[in-house]
Amino acid sequence: MSTVDLYRTVRLIRRFEERAIEFVRSGEIVGGIHPYVGQEAIAAGACAALTSDDVITSTHRGHGHVLARGADPGRLLAELMGRETGLNRGRGGSMHAADFSLGILGANAIVGAAGSIATGAAWAHRRQGRDTVAVTFFGDGAMNEGMLLEAFNLAALWRIPVIFVCENNGYATTMPVGSAVAGSITGRARAFGIPAFTIDGQDPETVLKATTAAVTRARSGKGPMFLECLTYRFDAHHTFEHRARLDYRSPDEVAAGVSRDPVVIQGARLSEHERAEVDDEVEAVLDAATEFALGSAHPDPADALKYLYAVMP
Amino acid sequence: MPKLSYLKAMNRALADSLDTDPSVFLLGEDIRVAASNLTAGLLSRFGPDRVLDTPLSEQAFTNFATGAALAGMRPVIEFQIPSLLFLVFEQLANQAHKFSLMTGGQCKVPVTYVVTGSGSRTGWAGQHSDHPYTLLAHVGIKTVVPATPTDAYGLLVSAIRDDDPVVFFAPSAALGVRDDVDFSTLGPVPLGTGRLARSGRDVTVVALGHLVHDALAVADELAGHGISVEVFDPRTVYPLDLDGLAASVAKTRRLVVIDDSNRTSGFAAEILAVAAERFTLDAPPRRVTRPDGAVLPFALALDRAIQPDRDQLVAAINAVLEDR
Numbered sequence: 272m273s274t275v276d277l278y279r280t281v282r283l284i285r286r287f288e289e290r291a292i293e294f295v296r297s298g299e300i301v302g303g304i305h306p307y308v309g310q311e312a313i314a315a316g317a318c319a320a321l322t323s324d325d326v327i328t329s330t331h332r333g334h335g336h337v338l339a340r341g342a343d344p345g346r347l348l349a350e351l352m353g354r355e356t357g358l359n360r361g362r363g364g365s366m367h368a369a370d371f372s373l374g375i376l377g378a379n380a381i382v383g384a385a386g387s388i389a390t391g392a393a394w395a396h397r398r399q400g401r402d403t404v405a406v407t408f409f410g411d412g413a414m415n416e417g418m419l420l421e422a423f424n425l426a427a428l429w430r431i432p433v434i435f436v437c438e439n440n441g442y443a444t445t446m447p448v449g450s451a452v453a454g455s456i457t458g459r460a461r462a463f464g465i466p467a468f469t470i471d472g473q474d475p476e477t478v479l480k481a482t483t484a485a486v487t488r489a490r491s492g493k494g495p496m497f498l499e500c501l502t503y504r505f506d507a508h509h510t511f512e513h514r515a516r517l518d519y520r521s522p523d524e525v526a527a528g529v530s531r532d533p534v535v536i537q538g539a540r541l542s543e544h545e546r547a548e549v550d551d552e553v554e555a556v557l558d559a560a561t562e563f564a565l566g567s568a569h570p571d572p573a574d575a576l577k578y579l580y581a582v583m584p
Numbered sequence: 585m586p587k588l589s590y591l592k593a594m595n596r597a598l599a600d601s602l603d604t605d606p607s608v609f610l611l612g613e614d615i616r617v618a619a620s621n622l623t624a625g626l627l628s629r630f631g632p633d634r635v636l637d638t639p640l641s642e643q644a645f646t647n648f649a650t651g652a653a654l655a656g657m658r659p660v661i662e663f664q665i666p667s668l669l670f671l672v673f674e675q676l677a678n679q680a681h682k683f684s685l686m687t688g689g690q691c692k693v694p695v696t697y698v699v700t701g702s703g704s705r706t707g708w709a710g711q712h713s714d715h716p717y718t719l720l721a722h723v724g725i726k727t728v729v730p731a732t733p734t735d736a737y738g739l740l741v742s743a744i745r746d747d748d749p750v751v752f753f754a755p756s757a758a759l760g761v762r763d764d765v766d767f768s769t770l771g772p773v774p775l776g777t778g779r780l781a782r783s784g785r786d787v788t789v790v791a792l793g794h795l796v797h798d799a800l801a802v803a804d805e806l807a808g809h810g811i812s813v814e815v816f817d818p819r820t821v822y823p824l825d826l827d828g829l830a831a832s833v834a835k836t837r838r839l840v841v842i843d844d845s846n847r848t849s850g851f852a853a854e855i856l857a858v859a860a861e862r863f864t865l866d867a868p869p870r871r872v873t874r875p876d877g878a879v880l881p882f883a884l885a886l887d888r889a890i891q892p893d894r895d896q897l898v899a900a901i902n903a904v905l906e907d908r
């Protein structure tokens with residue numbers, strides 16, 4: 272993927288999130304969101320390393336992954352607004368956005384749950400003779416969920432082509448990673464025999480390079496790899512946080528974090544003209560997305576439990 | 585006619601399913617050596633790619649199965665201890681069951697969870713003796729509790745073919761039940777269809793799993809006293825065969841439920857609620873259950889004291905027939 276493509280992705284995610292936050296404030300989006308602002312390089316870089324047959328799983332902070340994987344911004348925004356045209360027909364919302372046609376097996380709101388789902392999917396694809404790799408994203412908080420550690424064991428034991436991408440933004444809600452993780456994050460993966468690396472999660476090119484190596488290795492049958500991406504969440508844990516006025520990060524810390532902005536880092540690799548062109552293009556895409564979402568119908572309350580079962584006798 | 589045991593019938597259902605559908609595979613703890621006997625012979629016949637021994641990682645391998653199902657496979661997990669379902673309640677109730685709705689119908693999760701030896705296993709005490717089918721039904725997961733080898737075969741085949749998650753409870757006290765079976769007549773039994781295990785005129789006894797056999801024994805005994813008991817076996821706890829139940833109760837107008845799960849919010853409570861909403865009864869219905877919040881104590885006499893038994897059933901039947 273080219274420099275400009277990576278920039279387009281991080282810029283798209285950033286502006287999508289900024290608009291989504293506005294829609295939370297205006298009440299168009301009910302229930303709030305977990306903004307991905309500041310972490311865009313990870314989704315952009317990791318998804319750029321994948322082919323169309325590959326699959327991903329995501330988290331409660333999932334918009335970036337879903338967009339980077341190529342989901343339609345209009346349908347994602349419609350999903351956040353609970354519209355019938357949304358990716359999940361308005362049945363999933365922010366924390367469950369999925370697009371199976373693009374290998375997006377769903378954002379998952381249970382911390383640490385999706386790693387084992389991605390592992391099973393990757394195993395199944397290999398059994399079906401497909402050359403698929405799965406990438407599963409999760410935060411530093413998930414490193415303390417036993418289910419995820421169990422998945423590391425299965426993946427390593429059975430050499431499953433799954434790449435564990437830990438987005439270490441320093442906090443699980445308000446809990447600092449240093450107060451939560453005994454030992455080291457990569458040490459936990461290494462204990463299962465999984466090669467694990469810590470990389471700069473603010474630079475899309477760095478993430479792309481590391482993920483490409485992991486993907487190549489996984490496709491060649493050598494099994495899982497673990498990437499700890501050091502990043503920073505610029506905004507609140509959740510859009511409710513402003514109301515709660517949680518105090519857990521110093522202004523100095525936030526300023527230092529925000530100074531390494533993936534959109535700026537990637538944008539600096541483009542000429543001003545190229546950048547402006549992409550920025551305009553992104554705004555046009557998001558204008559259209561907004562118009563599409565706002566103009567879409569709400570689901571019929573009579574269909575509230577539609578899709579609960581594939582078949583109900 | 586050849587005799588078929590309940591456990592052998594399940595084994596046969598697995599073998600037939602593996603044989604006819606390459607997307608079916610089995611996973612679980614110690615299933616290659618068939619520790620519970622359920623999977624006996626399947627490793628040598630189908631190989632290690634389709635009969636997977638898993639490490640002791642219930643949460644991960646249950647979600648692993650969901651992931652494999654999302655990718656087009658039909659996993660069958662064996663849980664050899666009923667209480668392990670408590671460990672994976674998140675993966676069943678919160679993941680597998682919810683995927684279809686939450687994604688707006690983009691996917692299906694055809695996983696079957698087989699609990700081999702549910703309920704009291706005689707002397708296995710508190711953490712090995714639950715029979716938690718009501719919990720799954722409450723969540724809305726398709727739940728079956730067959731009573732006979734023929735139904736065990738037919739419902740397991742249907743569960744595996746079904747496109748949704750299905751939990752299959754094989755009660756420990758039913759595993760040894762044997763039927764005279766003409767193998768050529770074995771076939772799928774549709775989920776959600778009940779079975780009249782015995783027809784009668786005076787009272788409908790609703791029973792599930794091993795308790796169907798107790799109900800039949802009680803019906804035999806009471807027949808000698810001039811009481812005609814009908815035994816209705818719903819076979820599937822969720823969805824429930826309401827029409828079958830209604831037809832039986834319309835005939836007898838009296839109802840007793842025997843249910844080997846806890847009383848409050850249990851399966852029996854549900855049947856009584858359905859009766860209150862829909863049926864005209866000639867006497868208040870009764871239920872025979874485990875006590876509220878029950879935990880099975882170890883000592884045999886205590887273990888037995890907690891489970892619903894034939895004497896309690898006789899007493900309940902007599903009570904609903906009192907003002908006949």
Ligand SMILES: Cc1ncc(C[n+]2csc(CCOP(=O)(O)OP(=O)(O)O)c2C)c(N)n1
Binds near residue numbers: 380382409412443
């Ligand atoms: C199993 C579980 N526990 C708690 C929560 C509530 N919760 C939602 S997000 C979150 C923090 C997760 O932190 P991390 O994994 O580091 O991801 P981040 O929010 O930083 O992206 C918590 C505790 C949950 N959704 N799931």
